[in-house]
Amino acid sequence: MNFSKKNHEHKNENVINVSKKVILSVAVIAALGLTSCKDETKKETTEAKTEKSKDMAMADLSFGVRGNCGMCKSTIEKAANSVDGVASANWDVDKKKIDVSFDDTKTDAMAIHKAIAASGYDTDKVPGSEDAYKGLPGCCQYDHEMMMNQSGEMKSKDHSNHDH
Numbered sequence: 001m002n003f004s005k006k007n008h009e010h011k012n013e014n015v016i017n018v019s020k021k022v023i024l025s026v027a028v029i030a031a032l033g034l035t036s037c038k039d040e041t042k043k044e045t046t047e048a049k050t051e052k053s054k055d056m057a058m059a060d061l062s063f064g065v066r067g068n069c070g071m072c073k074s075t076i077e078k079a080a081n082s083v084d085g086v087a088s089a090n091w092d093v094d095k096k097k098i099d100v101s102f103d104d105t106k107t108d109a110m111a112i113h114k115a116i117a118a119s120g121y122d123t124d125k126v127p128g129s130e131d132a133y134k135g136l137p138g139c140c141q142y143d144h145e146m147m148m149n150q151s152g153e154m155k156s157k158d159h160s161n162h163d164h
């Protein structure tokens with residue numbers, strides 16, 4: 001009979017549809033599994049890299065940078081950290097001095113001086129960009145004559161204010 005044949009065909013179609021769905025979900029699961037595996041591999045690689053960079057020769061550098069306040073500190077440190085290869089940067093508001101630790105296979109001292117100067121701050125080697133300085137908040141527009149790279153001792157030995 002025609003009717004029953006049609007019904008049978010319909011059933012077959014359903015079976016095909018179901019198996020398609022099964023294949024699809026298996027493929028999705030497999031893909032998900034692959035992705036998560038990849039993610040784990042990526043993580044491991046990053047961790048290995050971090051460990052490697054610890055073993056690499058890191059150079060430590062300290063130099064004078066003028067500035068006034070906590071906002072200056074974040075601008076200066078952000079500028080230093082933006083240099084590829086810089087691992088850490090810490091500017092001391094009292095001493096007007098920055099301590100930078102960097103990978104000397106990736107960058108050098110001058111690149112760090114220049115990055116800080118570009119953000120508007122004088123270093124003891126590179127004068128700060130005037131345009132960037134003008135854009136700094138008023139409280140951050142430090143005195144260009146300010147002493148930098150001071151230690152407590154240097155401060156007390158400073159005779160620059162005396163007339164001889």
Ligand SMILES: [Cu+2]
Pocket residue numbers: 067068069070071072073139140141
């Ligand atoms: Cu400031």
